[in-house]
Amino acid sequence: MNVLHSPDLMEKLQILAGAAKYDVSCASSGVTRRNGGGLGNAKGYGVCHTWAADGRCVALLKVLFTNKCVNDCVYCACRAGSDTPRASFTPREIADLTIEFYRRNYIEGLFLSSAIEKSPDHTMENIIEAVRLLRREHKFFGYIHIKAIPGADPALITRVGLLADRVSVNLELPSIRSLSLLAPQKQMPALLAPVRQIYEESAVNRDERRRFRSAPKFVPAGQSTQFIVGATPDSDLTLLKASETLYGRFALKRVYFSAYVPLHDNPLLPALSSMPPLKREHRLYQADWLLRFYGFKAGELLDDAQPNLDTELDPKIIWALRHLSFFPLEINRAPMEMLLRVPGIGVVSAQRIIRQRRVCALKYDDLGKIGVVLKRAKYFITCRGVYRGDAPLNPETLRGRLAPPPVVWQPSLFDGASYE
Amino acid sequence: MIDYLYDETFDGLLTCVFAHYYEEKAAGVYPERLYQPSLLHGARAVVTQPERADRVYEALIRKTPRLTPRKIYYAFLSETPRKENIILNYVILAFRRGPRLTACRSLPEVLALETASDRVDTELGRFLGFVRFQDMGRFLYAAIAPDHNILALLADHFSDRLAGENFMIHDTGRDMALIWNGQEAFQTPFRRAEPLRPGEDERRFQTLWQEYFEHITIGERRNPRLQAQFTPRRYRSRLTEFQRPNKGLFGNKQSLTEYDSVHDDIGHEINDG
Numbered sequence: 001m002n003v004l005h006s007p008d009l010m011e012k013l014q015i016l017a018g019a020a021k022y023d024v025s026c027a028s029s030g031v032t033r034r035n036g037g038g039l040g041n042a043k044g045y046g047v048c049h050t051w052a053a054d055g056r057c058v059a060l061l062k063v064l065f066t067n068k069c070v071n072d073c074v075y076c077a078c079r080a081g082s083d084t085p086r087a088s089f090t091p092r093e094i095a096d097l098t099i100e101f102y103r104r105n106y107i108e109g110l111f112l113s114s115a116i117e118k119s120p121d122h123t124m125e126n127i128i129e130a131v132r133l134l135r136r137e138h139k140f141f142g143y144i145h146i147k148a149i150p151g152a153d154p155a156l157i158t159r160v161g162l163l164a165d166r167v168s169v170n171l172e173l174p175s176i177r178s179l180s181l182l183a184p185q186k187q188m189p190a191l192l193a194p195v196r197q198i199y200e201e202s203a204v205n206r207d208e209r210r211r212f213r214s215a216p217k218f219v220p221a222g223q224s225t226q227f228i229v230g231a232t233p234d235s236d237l238t239l240l241k242a243s244e245t246l247y248g249r250f251a252l253k254r255v256y257f258s259a260y261v262p263l264h265d266n267p268l269l270p271a272l273s274s275m276p277p278l279k280r281e282h283r284l285y286q287a288d289w290l291l292r293f294y295g296f297k298a299g300e301l302l303d304d305a306q307p308n309l310d311t312e313l314d315p316k317i318i319w320a321l322r323h324l325s326f327f328p329l330e331i332n333r334a335p336m337e338m339l340l341r342v343p344g345i346g347v348v349s350a351q352r353i354i355r356q357r358r359v360c361a362l363k364y365d366d367l368g369k370i371g372v373v374l375k376r377a378k379y380f381i382t383c384r385g386v387y388r389g390d391a392p393l394n395p396e397t398l399r400g401r402l403a404p405p406p407v408v409w410q411p412s413l414f415d416g417a418s419y420e
Numbered sequence: 421m422i423d424y425l426y427d428e429t430f431d432g433l434l435t436c437v438f439a440h441y442y443e444e445k446a447a448g449v450y451p452e453r454l455y456q457p458s459l460l461h462g463a464r465a466v467v468t469q470p471e472r473a474d475r476v477y478e479a480l481i482r483k484t485p486r487l488t489p490r491k492i493y494y495a496f497l498s499e500t501p502r503k504e505n506i507i508l509n510y511v512i513l514a515f516r517r518g519p520r521l522t523a524c525r526s527l528p529e530v531l532a533l534e535t536a537s538d539r540v541d542t543e544l545g546r547f548l549g550f551v552r553f554q555d556m557g558r559f560l561y562a563a564i565a566p567d568h569n570i571l572a573l574l575a576d577h578f579s580d581r582l583a584g585e586n587f588m589i590h591d592t593g594r595d596m597a598l599i600w601n602g603q604e605a606f607q608t609p610f611r612r613a614e615p616l617r618p619g620e621d622e623r624r625f626q627t628l629w630q631e632y633f634e635h636i637t638i639g640e641r642r643n644p645r646l647q648a649q650f651t652p653r654r655y656r657s658r659l660t661e662f663q664r665p666n667k668g669l670f671g672n673k674q675s676l677t678e679y680d681s682v683h684d685d686i687g688h689e690i691n692d693g
């Protein structure tokens with residue numbers, strides 16, 4: 001505990017939390033584990049502990065190990081050329097701080113990321129030591145998410161994968177062109193190498209665990225990644241296609257989008273005065289939910305003629321307006337896949353519709369009670385054959401009806417959970 | 421028909437349900453302490469009998485959908501007015517419909533009960549995150565003031581998570597405490613006039629946490645309304661990170677607790693992964 005009395009700990013925490021904040025992921029979900037005789041456990045559904053003043057959930061102690069970096073990625077606050085205060089934790093400081101915060105129920109665990117100090121291997125070894133202390137010395141059974149350092153020895157990735165719950169690599173930019181422009185020291189193949197390695201070792205590990213129950217788990221909560229939105233001209237279509245590939249090809253659990261916050265003046269970047277594109281980020285999250293839970297394909301939502309999401313209306317409404325010939329759908333007959341495409345019907349209400357109509361046909365009045373948002377849905381459905389929309393089914397009129405009134409708009413991160 | 425009066429325990433309520441089936445039909449169930457005699461029905465105080473309560477509960481487990489008994493218990497822990505009658509009506513319906521009950525959310529009996537149990541569920545989900553312990557040297561102490569009576573529901577989670585510690589979670593509104601002594605968890609009436617005073621080490625960790633909380637915010641995305649949706653104001657006096665007066669990272673003179681809070685009741689969205 002003594003290391004926590006060092007006088008500069010406060011300053012380190014300020015610098016290295018501040019430097020970690022642009023990483024949007026704070027999920028603690030995906031693995032359920034009981035306390036195996038030490039401290040902590042993990043809940044599969046994740047627990048949020050508080051919400052910061054930007055409205056983002058805080059579930060983990062999210063810090064960088066160090067912000068001293070050998071690279072010079074243009075968009076990054078840690079880049080070698082930036083004039084910013086620097087600090088590094090020791091592995092023991094990270095481990096002890098995590099334990100003390102965890103005992104007080106401030107957090108679910110640790111999310112440790114890092115800039116590259118000296119070399120990828122050197123940095124990765126420090127990270128592994130922090131996690132080893134937590135797991136072995138403190139017998140910590142809480143959640144640990146580690147950001148792998150691209151370019152580190154694959155053997156180090158394997159080691160960290162056996163200690164952490166989630167390991168991820170931030171791809172940050174979705175195209176080779178943007179990468180070579182803004183992060184010249186990074187190469188797409190080198191970035192994807194650990195993603196592929198984690199994917200392949202997870203498959204082997206699942207197989208081993210089928211045969212030997214006691215085999216240690218490798219990255220049980222899976223991997224995720226993050227893209228920066230708005231630092232480059234990459235379109236939403238490019239971002240969603242990249243996400244779709246990552247879900248399909250490498251079984252990623254989650255792709256995060258982070259609206260770019262201008263940090264310094266550079267001709268390659270948006271002007272310092274520009275606002276982070278929060279609305280665009282929000283639409284991307286909605287589209288991402290449609291890919292993961294609603295059976296949509298990126299190519300159905302966007303195409304080369306229309307490569308960016310509409311900012312006024314959500315992508316599901318836009319899809320429906322472009323495919324009005326599918327509507328109206330009869331609530332008492334439409335199959336699950338089609339119910340999910342109705343604006344105003346979410347996954348839960350679609351399931352309720354299916355369950356309830358087995359017993360007896362639904363009445364229009366039931367729909368609101370089981371969670372259907374009729375304000376939107378009414379234009380796209382019939383119930384017992386009756387259409388209740390008060391406008392003809394044509395895109396222009398409906399657009400007017402469905403567009404939100406011009407109010408101050410509040411972005412809500414990951415707001416898919418309420419997305420219907 | 422008769423009004424049954426009970427002792428405000430869950431077993432007491434289920435004993436009344438038993439009486440409804442085996443003695444006389446219930447017009448309603450009410451806490452004995454608060455009962456206003458009715459002109460329509462006679463009333464009888466029911467003596468709680470755990471065996472009878474168990475029989476009702478086991479029948480619910482056998483004959484109704486899997487989550488139904490838990491929903492009933494959660495509704496009981498809620499602070500919903502007339503929750504006893506909501507539960508009684510629901511139980512009657514549940515026994516009548518059996519496994520087909522799940523398809524009936526639009527029925528008023530079901531909607532009323534599920535609304536009550538969802539409230540407890542939501543608050544429980546929040547408090548798994550919102551309990552804040554202070555290290556008092558020999559044990560960890562947390563004061564909470566939840567809307568509903570969720571103390572018992574916190575026991576499994578925290579006694580597993582903090583198995584090697586001793587802790588007390590104190591519901592200051594209900595004067596009850598949940599205690600874990602490293603071996604077993606139990607509830608006991610508890611009240612304190614003075615708040616406990618943490619030592620210097622503890623205060624240092626609280627400051628570290630408060631600093632962390634401020635520095636993790638992206639200033640350009642500041643959104644106190646959204647923050648208030650998820651951390652409603654009424655909970656903030658117990659949250660360490662909101663207790664830091666007048667020192668905003670962004671030169672803001674307001675303390676975080678002074679912002680207008682809106683939408684207090686918007687449901688807790690679980691951070692998914």
Ligand code: SF4
Binds near residue numbers: 069071073078080183
């Ligand atoms: S390698 Fe990472 S930390 Fe270093 S400058 Fe690039 S993005 Fe920033």
